[in-house]
Amino acid sequence: MKYGLLYYKDTNNIGDDIQSYAASRFMPRIDYMIDREHLNDFVPSKKEYVKTIMNAWYIHDIFNFDFSPYIYPLFISIFFKKFPYQAGVTVGVDYLNDSVLKTLKKYSPVGTRDKHTLKIMNELGVDSYFSGCLTLTLDKFKDVEKGDYIVAVGLTRKELAYLKSKTKRKVIEFVQDVEIGSFSEETWDQRKKRVEAVLKLYQGAHLVVTNKLHCSLPCLALETPVLLLYDTSFPENKDRIGSYITYLNYIKRDEFFNIDLNLENPKPNPKKYLSIRKQLIEMCSNFISDDKKIDIRDLPDLDVYKSLLYRNNAQKQVIIKHFNILSTKYEKECLKSSKLFKELNDLKYRNEELENELNLMKNSRGWRFLEIIRKILRMRK
Secondary structure, eight states, X not given: OEEEEXXXXXXXXXXXXXHHHHHHTTOSOOOEEEEGGGGGGOOOSSSOOEEEEOXXXXXXXXXXXXXXXXXXXXXXXXXXXXXXXXTTBOOBTTTSOHHHHHHHHHTOOEEESSHHHHHHHHHTTOOEEEOOOGGGGOOOOTTOOOOSEEEEESOXXXXXXXXXXXXXXXXXXXXXBOOTTTTTTSOHHHHHHHHHXXXXXXXXXXXXXXXXXXXXXXXXXXXXXXXXXXXXXXXXXXXXXXXXXXXXXXXXXXXXXXXXOOOSSXXXXXXXXXXXXXXXXXXXXXXXXXOOOOXXXXXXXXXXXXXXXXXXXXXHHXXXXXXXXXXXXXXXXXXXXXXXXXHHHHHHHHHHHHHHHHHHHHHSHHHHHHHHHHHHHHHHO
């Protein structure tokens, strides 16, 4: 059996690599790196199944989403996003097409990272359950000593300044977001070393303050006190981040400046996550260690699949090209409509100003005097 590691080659978020790192720890080796944004493009060196833990955030390229038939998946810690609106088209979850749903149902139950995804799976008739995030399975590093610093991840300038004003400890600001494609040409070993350096930074911290799940959940596993700033202004967060607020110490982000922060003796993390961690470890370990023979007779020959893939990708490029043309036209029309709407509002505002000026004139003494003269003139006629 061969093993594939799912990753996002062109990621702009180190958190994606932390997800891949969590999955890699269950594998005896990595035979293939599989880009989550191009799953259907994956073809192994020979006709065979490749075991892959499919934990990931899906997906940016909604026009290129399907599963390669050669992937033998464990669908766990899955996140699917609802796209409410794109270039004038309501996408929703239409990118989860019949082929995608067929694969999800074939290898169900699907473990979801959050309750937002669980709702989507239930609506689409896919057997599913809340599995939690695979980063909860991370182990502490043995060579990390506890430091005397606080790590801040994802905070605004104002929040960071406020945090620093409340402690004498060193506050390290860390940014998980990077320029897209920054790691694209790196080997997995290089990316792995970066992930481990980040995790060691978190583990050694006296406290971590963040608004990101990609940071707060690994801190639970590393047993580092973490305070989550829960931003409820985004509706999506209520299902995505809201799935974990009972597992974390948190405060609402808009209340951050109104709460007396106990930074010297941070509250210990809740232990509720341990049951999820145990289940995740068991499922991933069993999936990888299961040595039953898998029948490959239903797999397409490599040449046949590559030919089909080539034709499909060619057709897809034509569709995407025309979509982009329509999208550009739509954006121009939106811009034009926006300008017209602004001009209309300006005219309405100017009309209100003129009406107010006219009313002032009508109520003035001069206007009333002239009105009397006009009446006399009309009578003389």
